Every structure is written in C-alpha cells, then in structure tokens.
Amino acid sequence: MLRIAMLPGDGIGPEVIASTLTVIERAGQVFGFAIATRWFDNSADRYLKTGETLPDADFQALRDDFDAILLGAFGDPRVPSNIHAKEILLGLRQRLDLYVNLRPVKLVDARLCPLKDVGPGDLDMAIVRENTESIYVGIGGSFKPGTDDEVAQNMMLTTRKGADRLLKYAFELAGKRRGRLVLCDKANAIESAHGLWRKALKDMAPKYPNVEARTLYADVAAMRMVTHPREFDVVVGDNMIGDILSDLAAALVGGLGLAPSSSTHPGRVAMYEPVHGSAPDIVGTGKANPLAAILSAAMLLRDFGHPAAADAIESACAQSVVDREVTPDLGGTLTTDQVTARIAGAL
Numbered sequence: 001m002l003r004i005a006m007l008p009g010d011g012i013g014p015e016v017i018a019s020t021l022t023v024i025e026r027a028g029q030v031f032g033f034a035i036a037t038r039w040f041d042n043s044a045d046r047y048l049k050t051g052e053t054l055p056d057a058d059f060q061a062l063r064d065d066f067d068a069i070l071l072g073a074f075g076d077p078r079v080p081s082n083i084h085a086k087e088i089l090l091g092l093r094q095r096l097d098l099y100v101n102l103r104p105v106k107l108v109d110a111r112l113c114p115l116k117d118v119g120p121g122d123l124d125m126a127i128v129r130e131n132t133e134s135i136y137v138g139i140g141g142s143f144k145p146g147t148d149d150e151v152a153q154n155m156m157l158t159t160r161k162g163a164d165r166l167l168k169y170a171f172e173l174a175g176k177r178r179g180r181l182v183l184c185d186k187a188n189a190i191e192s193a194h195g196l197w198r199k200a201l202k203d204m205a206p207k208y209p210n211v212e213a214r215t216l217y218a219d220v221a222a223m224r225m226v227t228h229p230r231e232f233d234v235v236v237g238d239n240m241i242g243d244i245l246s247d248l249a250a251a252l253v254g255g256l257g258l259a260p261s262s263s264t265h266p267g268r269v270a271m272y273e274p275v276h277g278s279a280p281d282i283v284g285t286g287k288a289n290p291l292a293a294i295l296s297a298a299m300l301l302r303d304f305g306h307p308a309a310a311d312a313i314e315s316a317c318a319q320s321v322v323d324r325e326v327t328p329d330l331g332g333t334l335t336t337d338q339v340t341a342r343i344a345g346a347l
Contacts, residue, residue, distance in 0.1 A: 002304055005066040006039045007088070011278025012288035013043075013072020019290035019340035020070065020297045023313060026344040027301065031309040038066075042088050044076030053087035063096060063269060068300050071273035072293065077280055090138070093131050098263040098271055099162065100169050101131040101242065102299070105249040105259070108318040112254035112330065118229060123252055125232040126177065128170040129242025131263050133162045134193075136239045158193040158238065163200035169266065170236045171208040180233035181213045184221040184241050197238065222248055250275060254321070257289035257329050260296035262303065270303060272296040286335035289327040291317050294343060309347075316346035 006021065008014035021037065028035055040058055047053055062069055069092070074085035092098065107113055107123040115123075140154035167183075174181040183201050185194035198215060205213040216224065218241045225232060225248055237245055250259040259275035274292030282288055295317055302310035325342050326332035334342070 002033060002035045002068070002301075002306075003066045004035055004037050004300070005062050005069045006037050007042055007069060007071045008039065009042070009072040009074040009088075009278065010044045010076045010085075011073055011280040011283050013074065013278055015072075015283070015288045015336055016274060016290045016293035017070060017072040019336060020293045022340050023294050023344050023347070024297050024301070026347050027306070027309040027313060030347050031306060031312070033306055033309070042074075042084070044074075044079050044084055047084040048078060053084045054091050059091075059095060062092070066269060067304060068269065069271040070293075070297060070300065071271060073274065073276060073278040075278040075280075090136065092271060093263055094137075096269060096271070097132060097265050099130060099132045099165060100264045100266070101129040101239075101261060102173075102264070103127040103129065103242075103246040103249075103259065103261045103275065104299070105246070105253055107253040109254070109321050112258075112321070113252055115226065115229065115252060118252075123229045125229075125235055125249060126173060127235045127237070127242055127246040127249060128166065128173065129236075129246060130162055130166045130238045132239070133157050133159060134239035134241075156190065156193045156240075158196050160196060160200060163197050164204065167197075167200055167204050167236065170234050171204065171211050171213070174211045174234040175208060178233045179211050180231075181211050182221065182232065182235055183213070183215045184218045184235060184237045184245060185215065186218050186241070187215075188217060194238070218245065221245060225249060225252065246275070254330055257292055257327070258295070258321070259292050260299055262296065262299045264303070270300070272300045286337065287328055288336045289329050290336055290340055291320070291326070291330075291343075294340075312347050313343065316343045319346065 006017055008017040105125050107120050110119040135154050135156045137157045143151040170181055185197050187194040187198050250256050256276035261275050262272050264270040274296055276292055298310040298313040320326055320342055324332045325334055
C-alpha cells in the first residue's frame with residue numbers, strides 16, 4: 001500500500017491534484033498496486049480563517065504516516081506576503097531535510113522549443129538543486145526600513161555537508177544517465193560560498209571515474225543552455241542557481257506546464273509537486289494544465305517501486321503533447337478534465 005498525502009494548496013492546485021489522483025488510481029488498476037490517500041487543507045482559505053499554516057499535528061502526520069507528499073501549488077493574492085506558502089513549502093523542505101530537488105527537463109515536441117534545429121533527443125537534462133541552504137534559508141532582515149538609509153541583508157549559507165551529499169546524489173544520477181555532470185555557480189564573484197562547492201566537486205570527482213565532471217559559471221551555463229543544449233546531462237547548483245536555471249530549461253521544452261519536480265531526502269518521506277504556481281486568474285476555467293502535476297506523480301511512482309507505471313504515464317503525457325491534445329498554454333483546445341481523461345485512458 002502506497003500512502004500519499006495530498007496537499008492541493010491554492011488556485012489551480014486542487015484542480016491539477018484531482019487530475020493527478022485520477023491518473024494514479026487508474027495506473028494502480030492497470031499495474032496492480034494500491035494507494036491510500038488523505039487530503040490536507042493547508043490553503044490560503046484556512047490561513048485567512050485561522051491564521052494556521054502548517055500546524056504541528058499536520059506536520060507530524062506528514063512526517064510519520066505517509067510515504068510521499070503530493071502538492072498542487074501555493075500562493076494567493078489575498079495573502080500578499082505569501083507567508084503561508086513560504087511556511088508550508090520552505091517549512092517542509094527544511095523540517096523534513098529534503099535536500100535534493102530534482103527537476104527533469106526533456107523535450108518531446110520540437111514545436112514547443114524556441115530554439116532553432118533542436119528536437120527530441122537533443123534536450124534531456126536533470127537539474128539537481130540543493131534544497132535547504134543558500135540564500136533561501138531566510139537569515140537576514142532590514143535596518144531603518146522605510147527611510148533613505150534603509151539597509152537590507154540576506155545571508156547565503158553553504159555547508160560542506162550540504163555540498164557533499166548533493167554532489168554524491170548528482171554523481172550517482174549521472175552514472176545512471178549519460179555520464180556527464182556540470183556544477184553551475186558564481187565562484188568568481190561569490191568566492192567563499194560557491195568556492196566551497198568547487199572544492200567539494202574536486203574532492204569527489206575521483207570517486208566517480210566514469211562521470212565527466214566540470215564547472216561553469218551560472219551566466220555562461222544560461223547562455224550555453226540556449227546555444228548548446230545538447231551538452232547538458234546532469235546540472236548541479238545551489239538553491240538559488242538551481243532555481244533560476246531550472247526555470248530557464250523548462251522554457252526550452254514548453255514551459256512550466258511540463259515541469260515536474262521532487263524534493264527528497266533519500267530513504268525518508270519525499271515530496272512531489274509541479275514547478276508552476278497557483279495561477280489564480282484561470283481557476284475554474286478548465287485551462288489549468290495538469291501535465292506537470294501528473295508527471296510529478298510519475299516521478300513518485302518510479303521512486304516507490306513502480307517504474308512500469310511511471311513509464312506509461314510519461315509516455316501518455318508525451319503522446320498527448322505530440323498530438324496537441326493539451327490545454328491552451330501548449331497550443332491545444334482541451335480542458336483540464338479532457339486532458340486528464342486522455343492520459344488515464346491511454347494507460
């Protein structure tokens with residue numbers, strides 16, 4: 001029994017998570033596995049009514065009672081500070097120590113790529129982003145806010161332990177793929193924090209002789225993703241660099257509507273979510289693209305021992321894109337429910 005916690009969130013989150021559950025349940029019927037789910041209401045609606053974001057009872061249940069967490073999207077214009085989204089998303093990553101953020105990027109239809117002469121097979125990379133450190137730790141603040149002398153500061157935190165464990169994961173992943181790894185950083189400008197990443201890479205690379213490891217400054221990497229996408233296999237970066245480059249890469253294959261992700265601490269509970277936001281402007285219109293959430297569920301199933309089901313879901317999603325049986329953001333005319341039915345039916 002695969003135990004999955006459902007956190008649909010805000011905006012289109014509940015729509016895409018409902019679609020995803022339909023596909024998972026169908027996959028279970030076809031491939032012979034069972035799931036148990038529980039829905040958690042940690043939405044902006046709840047926050048506005050109660051002031052609660054992630055109560056201790058919810059956190060303990062998510063940590064102890066489930067194999068995986070499936071998220072929709074968080075963010076609501078009624079909460080301009082975005083505090084509930086931050087406390088839930090960043091809170092879960094920190095408190096569960098989900099240090100690996102994996103974002104696969106694969107082109108399935110050349111028509112969706114803005115690059116010239118690039119087609120399927122030319123663009124297939126896995127971006128491995130450190131998920132618990134860097135500038136996202138929230139250490140900092142303001143002095144004399146609202147005045148001409150205002151000073152704002154945020155601390156970039158990098159640890160050798162954090163770099164080592166992420167690089168180990170990335171090297172092992174590269175060994176299972178095409179054997180190429182590139183660390184992207186700004187060690188020329190952020191000498192201490194990003195220099196530590198380079199030292200960790202230099203020390204670890206000899207342990208993986210079958211993986212070609214190199215470094216690129218992040219701005220150069222951004223350029224080469226556009227001019228030479230074929231050279232990228234496994235891309236590693238700290239929390240900020242990985243965040244930026246993964247969104248750039250997603251734009252090369254069709255946008256965030258096709259961008260799944262996982263946040264994991266190998267051997268512990270894992271979290272899966274589409275990279276896109278809550279898109280409050282299209283709630284209830286049938287325009288929400290469920291593919292990124294469904295592809296995130298495929299990652300979940302692969303990680304928990306159901307590779308055939310994961311392959312089938314990914315194949316169905318790819319064929320839906322190629323056939324233009326998709327939502328308007330990808331050039332199609334189908335609704336969220338119609339895309340969901342198409343994927344479930346293909347299984």
